[in-house]
Amino acid sequence: MRRSVWWIRPLLAVPAIVTAAVVVAAFTGGPVSVVDGPADPEQVLRGRQLVLEHACSLCHGSFDPGQEGWVAGMMRPDQEFLIGPFRTRPRNLTPDNVTGIGRFSERQIFNALRYGLRPGETADVEITATTPGEGNFPINPKYLAPPMPWPAWRHMSDQDLWAIAAYLKHGVAPVSHKVEDSEGPPDFWASAYTPEEIGTLPAAAFPTAHETEPPAGVDRAQVLRGRQVAIQHDCGGCHGGATNPAADGWLAGITDSSGAFPAAACGPDAGGKPCLWMRPRNLTPDDATGTGRYTDRQIFNALRYGLRPSNATDVEIAADRSNFPMEPDYLGLGMPWVAWRHMPDQDLWALVAYLKHGLRPVTNEVEASDAPPDRWASEYTVEKIGPYPATPFPTTYEVKP
Amino acid sequence: MADRSSGPHTVEVTLTAGRARVSLVPGVETDAYAYNGMVPGPTLEVREGDRLIVHLKNELPEPTTVHWHGLHIPWHADGSPFHPIPPGGQADFDFVIPEGTAGTYWYHPHPHHLTRDQVAKGLFGAIVVRAADDPLPPLTEKLLILTDGRFLPDGSVDLPPLTSPEGRVDFENGWEGDLLFVNGQLTPTIAIRSGEVQRWRVVNASASRVYRLAIPGQRLLHVGSDGGLFERPVDTTEVVLSNSERVELLVRGTGAPGDTAVLQALPYDRYIPQTRPADWEETRTLLTLAYANDPPLEPVTLPATLRPVGPMYTATATVTRVMTLTQGFINGKTMDLARVDQTAALGATEIWTIENLVGMDHPFHLHGYRFQVIDVNGVPVTYRRWEDTVNVPKHETVRIIVRFDDYSGKWMFHCHILDHEVNGMMGVLEVK
Numbered sequence: 001m002r003r004s005v006w007w008i009r010p011l012l013a014v015p016a017i018v019t020a021a022v023v024v025a026a027f028t029g030g031p032v033s034v035v036d037g038p039a040d041p042e043q044v045l046r047g048r049q050l051v052l053e054h055a056c057s058l059c060h061g062s063f064d065p066g067q068e069g070w071v072a073g074m075m076r077p078d079q080e081f082l083i084g085p086f087r088t089r090p091r092n093l094t095p096d097n098v099t100g101i102g103r104f105s106e107r108q109i110f111n112a113l114r115y116g117l118r119p120g121e122t123a124d125v126e127i128t129a130t131t132p133g134e135g136n137f138p139i140n141p142k143y144l145a146p147p148m149p150w151p152a153w154r155h156m157s158d159q160d161l162w163a164i165a166a167y168l169k170h171g172v173a174p175v176s177h178k179v180e181d182s183e184g185p186p187d188f189w190a191s192a193y194t195p196e197e198i199g200t201l202p203a204a205a206f207p208t209a210h211e212t213e214p215p216a217g218v219d220r221a222q223v224l225r226g227r228q229v230a231i232q233h234d235c236g237g238c239h240g241g242a243t244n245p246a247a248d249g250w251l252a253g254i255t256d257s258s259g260a261f262p263a264a265a266c267g268p269d270a271g272g273k274p275c276l277w278m279r280p281r282n283l284t285p286d287d288a289t290g291t292g293r294y295t296d297r298q299i300f301n302a303l304r305y306g307l308r309p310s311n312a313t314d315v316e317i318a319a320d321r322s323n324f325p326m327e328p329d330y331l332g333l334g335m336p337w338v339a340w341r342h343m344p345d346q347d348l349w350a351l352v353a354y355l356k357h358g359l360r361p362v363t364n365e366v367e368a369s370d371a372p373p374d375r376w377a378s379e380y381t382v383e384k385i386g387p388y389p390a391t392p393f394p395t396t397y398e399v400k401p
Numbered sequence: 402m403a404d405r406s407s408g409p410h411t412v413e414v415t416l417t418a419g420r421a422r423v424s425l426v427p428g429v430e431t432d433a434y435a436y437n438g439m440v441p442g443p444t445l446e447v448r449e450g451d452r453l454i455v456h457l458k459n460e461l462p463e464p465t466t467v468h469w470h471g472l473h474i475p476w477h478a479d480g481s482p483f484h485p486i487p488p489g490g491q492a493d494f495d496f497v498i499p500e501g502t503a504g505t506y507w508y509h510p511h512p513h514h515l516t517r518d519q520v521a522k523g524l525f526g527a528i529v530v531r532a533a534d535d536p537l538p539p540l541t542e543k544l545l546i547l548t549d550g551r552f553l554p555d556g557s558v559d560l561p562p563l564t565s566p567e568g569r570v571d572f573e574n575g576w577e578g579d580l581l582f583v584n585g586q587l588t589p590t591i592a593i594r595s596g597e598v599q600r601w602r603v604v605n606a607s608a609s610r611v612y613r614l615a616i617p618g619q620r621l622l623h624v625g626s627d628g629g630l631f632e633r634p635v636d637t638t639e640v641v642l643s644n645s646e647r648v649e650l651l652v653r654g655t656g657a658p659g660d661t662a663v664l665q666a667l668p669y670d671r672y673i674p675q676t677r678p679a680d681w682e683e684t685r686t687l688l689t690l691a692y693a694n695d696p697p698l699e700p701v702t703l704p705a706t707l708r709p710v711g712p713m714y715t716a717t718a719t720v721t722r723v724m725t726l727t728q729g730f731i732n733g734k735t736m737d738l739a740r741v742d743q744t745a746a747l748g749a750t751e752i753w754t755i756e757n758l759v760g761m762d763h764p765f766h767l768h769g770y771r772f773q774v775i776d777v778n779g780v781p782v783t784y785r786r787w788e789d790t791v792n793v794p795k796h797e798t799v800r801i802i803v804r805f806d807d808y809s810g811k812w813m814f815h816c817h818i819l820d821h822e823v824n825g826m827m828g829v830l831e832v833k
Contacts, residue, residue: 086674097756098756098758098796098798099796103723103756104733104758105733118728120727120728120759121728121729121759123729123733123734124730124732124734139564140563142728178796181673181674181759181760182674184674184675186566186569186570186573186676187566
């Protein structure tokens with residue numbers, strides 16, 4: 001199964017050849033870490049929520065905090081990414097001192113999420129500028145390797161980024177699991193992370209040329225919140241425009257086959273396994289080719305339950321799932337709804353409001369993604385993706401601060 | 402060089418650090434820096450207990466210092482960045498070589514931000530401290546100072562600015578050159594006789610190159626490290642020598658008369674993937690060992706034991722510290738001469754856990770005090786030895802035990818990849 005490749009392509013001028021797959025492998029727990037300060041339990045819980053809904057563990061481990069491998073890093077060689085000639089590898093995010101992030105300060109983790117700076121190669125200092133050499137920003141910044149979607153994560157609030165750091169440092173049990181270093185170019189990806197490529201921080205003001213003021217009667221604040229959610233969750237990483245609402249093709253779907261990617265390792269390198277292609281769709285509210293043809297509820301159900309809006313009933317899913325489709329037609333594996341579903345209702349509705357009322361419609365018909373005969377149902381069992389809501393805190397792989 | 406001293410237990414010399422025009426690369430002259438006009442600088446030979454007096458004249462166009470690398474001497478004589486000698490200035494060093502410290506040491510500049518360039522331009526030399534009761538029989542001795550260099554076509558030392566792509570790679574890997582020198586010479590020849598045993602003292606004075614030394618077809622007897630001889634010889638096929646480290650090797654002439662052998666630098670992957678050189682897997686030849694045609698010598702009897710290396714008991718440690726090494730930082734910080742990073746009590750025994758959190762080796766050097774390695778990744782070392790530098794390989798953890806004897810002061814601890822050191826991968830330990 002493939003996970004979390006939706007943000008690779010926009011970072012690179014050439015189509016990325018990506019191999020990735022997911023299986024939660026068995027491994028053993030490791031030594032106890034040193035905790036470097038008191039942690040606020042509320043902040044840690046907030047951080048956990050953000051880690052869940054931002055899909056951290058889809059690359060860095062398992063799906064649910066109750067599953068082995070939670071944020072402990074990639075477990076198998078086929079979970080590597082191949083970015084051009086470079087192999088990049090999701091690291092161990094548990095607070096193990098030697099193999100994880102135990103020795104990095106919360107500030108170093110914050111700087112990684114806000115500025116994309118590798119914690120092992122960046123000073124433990126407060127950064128007050130984004131120009132190299134100024135305000136403690138390194139003269140030669142060394143960035144995290146793609147596909148780490150820090151250009152999206154950086155748009156989160158300070159408070160949220162600190163909460164993620166607090167959770168990883170104080171809410172997760174250390175696991176000794178060494179992940180081999182990622183490869184990369186000698187400039188540590190600096191040329192891939194220019195404002196032209198990833199947009200500005202903060203993002204371009206609303207509305208850009210691709211956006212529109214919501215009509216009267218629509219809650220503007222909700223639309224703006226939805227825009228934040230879209231940027232912070234890197235929707236544009238696959239659906240167009242990266243994290244920059246001013247970029248051409250913002251959320252308008254792929255325009256040629258270079259934007260498509262296989263759902264799992266396939267082809268000659270994967271024993272001749274046939275490729276199922278993911279084709280990120282047009283999310284603008286165009287009636288014929290975009291989300292204009294779906295109701296708000298159908299889009300909500302896509303984000304919360306992974307149900308393909310074109311083939312889903314327009315009903316509120318009951319808490320006991322009594323009206324959940326008998327043979328659900330799920331979104332393809334490239335779409336990380338298993339993480340997005342953990343967002344609170346209000347954020348999902350805000351995202352829906354932004355897509356429907358904050359974007360200008362663009363006509364761009366994208367061919368449907370490939371799907372196996374079971375419409376991915378066997379990939380989305382509770383055993384594989386964990387329960388919704390997530391297993392309560394703390395699980396076996398977590399600790400109370 | 403001239404010993405100006407009058408007494409039998411005093412060595413008094415003058416060292417002048419200045420510009421020199423010397424031929425390092427055949428066929429071209431280089432504007433170098435040199436001690437007394439020589440690259441390497443003159444070798445200082447002293448005995449344990451000797452008083453060494455050095456008058457250092459700085460005729461360079463910039464500040465310098467001389468650090469007596471590995472010697473246990475008072476802080477004011479340490480030659481650290483705290484005591485720069487201005488251009489045209491002079492400093493007088495006067496200290497006693499402690500008993501029990503016979504071994505191979507070296508001296509080099511240590512001015513803040515300038516060390517890499519000054520060493521790369523030729524400022525380095527060896528110190529040999531002899532014991533009155535050396536356990537080894539008299540053997541032919543060879544001192545091998547290993548350096549590497551990179552030169553522009555006009556012969557000048559290639560030191561690109563930090564802002565250039567090449568400078569950036571140097572910043573990452575440390576400055577490495579394609580030319581490998583032994584005592585300033587390219588692939589020199591050492592004569593040996595069949596059956597002869599030679600005692601080699603090898604110094605790694607390279608800014609960043611780590612040497613994995615081997616003589617194909619021969620085994621080596623590894624008898625000493627930074628701080629002198631081991632308790633027993635260690636028979637091995639290769640020795641890794643990281644920056645600023647020294648080894649003593651017994652090279653046994655096991656070849657036949659007329660044979661040749663080579664001392665090689667085998668590939669050693671100390672690099673992060675992003676800047677690993679394309680040719681890192683090449684084996685390089687450092688020197689040729691030429692066997693004389695003379696008939697073999699009678700075998701030399703080598704002692705089974707050398708000298709005691711006193712144990713340091715971990716139970717006596719009163720303080721433990723963790724030093725994390727990342728790319729350019731110690732404990733997340735860069736060097737600030739105005740800041741004291743660690744404070745320790747004079748006379749205290751401490752255990753330092755040095756954790757390398759990144760994918761590049763970092764040789765960790767502590768000024769002023771020798772130490773013993775306890776374990777590497779929790780695996781105890783098998784024989785005791787004195788060190789002043791220990792290589793901490795990528796993503797590994799080394800524990801050392803050290804006692805802050807005799808001298809208070811503000812001592813440096815740093816990565817001895819000189820590019821890392823000059824860019825701040827260094828801290829200050831105050832012992833008081």
